[in-house]
Amino acid sequence: MPTLPVQPAEFHVFDTSLRDGAQQEGLHLSVPDKLKIAGYLDELGVTFIEGGWPGANPNDTEFFKQAAQLGLQRSKLVAFGATRKAGAKASEDALTQALVDAGTDYICIVAKSHDEHVTRALRTTLEENLEMVTDTVQYLRSQGKHVFVDCEHFFDGYRANPEYAIKVVQTAHDAGAEVVVLCDTNGGMLPSWMGEVVEAAAATGANLGIHCHNDTACAVANTIAAVEAGVMHVQGTFNGYGERTGNADLSAVIPNLQLKFGWDVLPAVQLADLTRVAHAIALVAHQPLLGRQPYVGQSSFAHKAGLHASAIKVDENLYQHIDPALVGNDMRMLISDMAGRANIQIKGEQLGFDLADREQAASITEVVKAREAEGYSYESADASFEMLLRQQLGMLDLPFEVHSWRVFTEERHGENISEATVKLTAKDVRQMVVGEGNGPVNALDGALRAALIPAFPHVADFELTDYRVRILDEGYGTDATVRTLIDTSFDGHTWTTVGVGTNVIEASWEALSDALAYGIMTHLRH
Ligand SMILES: CC(=O)SCCNC(=O)CCNC(=O)[C@H](O)C(C)(C)COP(=O)(O)OP(=O)(O)OC[C@H]1O[C@@H](n2cnc3c(N)ncnc32)[C@H](O)[C@@H]1OP(=O)(O)O
Numbered sequence: 001m002p003t004l005p006v007q008p009a010e011f012h013v014f015d016t017s018l019r020d021g022a023q024q025e026g027l028h029l030s031v032p033d034k035l036k037i038a039g040y041l042d043e044l045g046v047t048f049i050e051g052g053w054p055g056a057n058p059n060d061t062e063f064f065k066q067a068a069q070l071g072l073q074r075s076k077l078v079a080f081g082a083t084r085k086a087g088a089k090a091s092e093d094a095l096t097q098a099l100v101d102a103g104t105d106y107i108c109i110v111a112k113s114h115d116e117h118v119t120r121a122l123r124t125t126l127e128e129n130l131e132m133v134t135d136t137v138q139y140l141r142s143q144g145k146h147v148f149v150d151c152e153h154f155f156d157g158y159r160a161n162p163e164y165a166i167k168v169v170q171t172a173h174d175a176g177a178e179v180v181v182l183c184d185t186n187g188g189m190l191p192s193w194m195g196e197v198v199e200a201a202a203a204t205g206a207n208l209g210i211h212c213h214n215d216t217a218c219a220v221a222n223t224i225a226a227v228e229a230g231v232m233h234v235q236g237t238f239n240g241y242g243e244r245t246g247n248a249d250l251s252a253v254i255p256n257l258q259l260k261f262g263w264d265v266l267p268a269v270q271l272a273d274l275t276r277v278a279h280a281i282a283l284v285a286h287q288p289l290l291g292r293q294p295y296v297g298q299s300s301f302a303h304k305a306g307l308h309a310s311a312i313k314v315d316e317n318l319y320q321h322i323d324p325a326l327v328g329n330d331m332r333m334l335i336s337d338m339a340g341r342a343n344i345q346i347k348g349e350q351l352g353f354d355l356a357d358r359e360q361a362a363s364i365t366e367v368v369k370a371r372e373a374e375g376y377s378y379e380s381a382d383a384s385f386e387m388l389l390r391q392q393l394g395m396l397d398l399p400f401e402v403h404s405w406r407v408f409t410e411e412r413h414g415e416n417i418s419e420a421t422v423k424l425t426a427k428d429v430r431q432m433v434v435g436e437g438n439g440p441v442n443a444l445d446g447a448l449r450a451a452l453i454p455a456f457p458h459v460a461d462f463e464l465t466d467y468r469v470r471i472l473d474e475g476y477g478t479d480a481t482v483r484t485l486i487d488t489s490f491d492g493h494t495w496t497t498v499g500v501g502t503n504v505i506e507a508s509w510e511a512l513s514d515a516l517a518y519g520i521m522t523h524l525r526h
């Protein structure tokens with residue numbers, strides 16, 4: 001076991017989702033979005049929330065105006081900007097003044113620390129760049145602000161001209177920066193390269209921070225390596241949002257520090273909110289959260305392989321690196337053609353069935369494998385699996401009996417109209433309903449619901465939230481087998497059913513009628 005690093009006396013988690021995260025392609029955050037995310041981050045209790053660049057665009061300027069009303073309880077708000085322009089004075093620089101006007105106690109400014117960036121991008125001298133750092137930090141300090149300095153391109157700069165890169169850190173520290181942040185702006189570093197550079201910067205006496213981008217897929221690993229080398233401030237974004245390939249993902253950095261190093265980063269009750277917060281931010285950002293995102297993804301603790309499940313039956317932790325509850329996530333057992341008896345037994349138990357009998361569990365496993373070979377996918381259709389299980393256990397009591405259904409599509413006055421007829425019995429009453437729709441599945445859905453509503457009125461509130469069709473044997477064109485998956489929601493619960501057939505309407509009917517049957521059995525039986 002390696003020696004674990006000791007937590008610095010003062011340690012900061014600095015979230016830049018609202019600033020660097022918003023630099024991600026395809027991600028746009030309105031002022032209300034930013035306020036909402038700031039609220040979530042405050043609930044979690046990150047030390048700092050970087051809200052954006054006031055003065056750079058009206059959205060960010062307005063955010064800081066409105067953020068004053070947020071009443072943050074745990075986190076402190078930070079305004080981001082840059083060192084003043086070359087050849088000017090910080091006290092007369094419009095963007096520096098906008099930083100002061102943002103009204104936050106904390107300001108983070110970006111400074112050039114790579115000599116070539118100073119001479120070629122800023123088109124000024126190395127000395128003037130140092131003067132820009134000193135002048136801006138001192139001016140902001142004179143305005144009563146706490147100042148952090150992000151040293152842009154620090155690691156590449158250190159490789160090109162170590163003496164100058166370190167001089168920028170020293171200058172920021174001497175001018176009064178409370179933390180000097182070493183930035184891997186182009187994200188090209190590897191973990192084993194971090195320690196030596198961080199230790200060289202530490203010789204300045206500055207409190208150091210780290211800001212990593214993910215271009216080598218090492219942003220989290222590089223952040224942890226920098227922490228091991230002694231930084232006391234880590235910057236990152238939730239879900240790893242950020243310019244290009246993103247930033248270090250705080251939803252991984254935080255639990256790594258807390259659960260692997262044993263550091264006290266967040267109170268346990270807040271850490272147990274990590275998954276909820278990561279998902280809430282993803283929802284506001286309109287970015288679907290990757291299922292396999294470490295710690296907080298829906299697959300992070302999902303188990304598919306039969307051999308894994310057989311060990312998990314003995315002890316969940318045999319195939320999990322942590323208890324998922326620590327980060328507010330759950331263990332999930334997946335049912336597929338890779339399942340063994342144990343998957344079926346664990347999933348069955350989670351659904352409230354006793355499947356301790358080995359023979360019975362083995363026989364259900366065989367049925368699942370055979371159905372998966374036909375094209376069914378129970379991994380993504382939890383409700384269909386439960387119905388199959390009930391059927392195999394002789395416990396499937398369907399709430400209605402379908403006698404027949406049919407659907408056809410015709411062109412009527414230049415419009416395509418589908419008409420469906422459904423005959424069924426529900427609560428001992430026979431119904432025959434004809435429904436129209438703008439497609440055959442829509443017409444069937446309408447007719448089926450209309451036939452069920454007299455017996456189960458709340459069926460009208462079942463919402464078909466997603467309908468997916470996939471061709472399974474692509475070589476056979478219109479003869480191919482298709483799988484349809486339907487998501488249905490009611491009263492905050494969503495369930496998925498699957499149908500398979502060579503006829504897309506038949507496959508859809510199976511998924512549709514099972515969706516309504518499952519919803520009634522689960523929610524409306526009585
Ligand atoms: C590594 C990072 O991610 S840092 C964060 C970067 N974020 C952003 O750029 C988003 C917000 N940016 C903006 O809205 C705009 O770029 C603004 C408002 C900041 C500036 O816009 P403009 O004045 O139109 O200038 P433009 O973006 O073309 O160029 C930036 C200027 O700042 C200078 N500059 C760049 N970095 C710095 C720095 N650290 N300190 C001082 N000046 C700098 C550039 O040399 C350039 O100067 P010039 O006007 O003399 O050519």
Ligand SMILES: CC(=O)C(=O)O
Nearest residue numbers: 110150152153183185
């Ligand atoms: C400051 C910053 O965002 C960077 O260097 O990447």
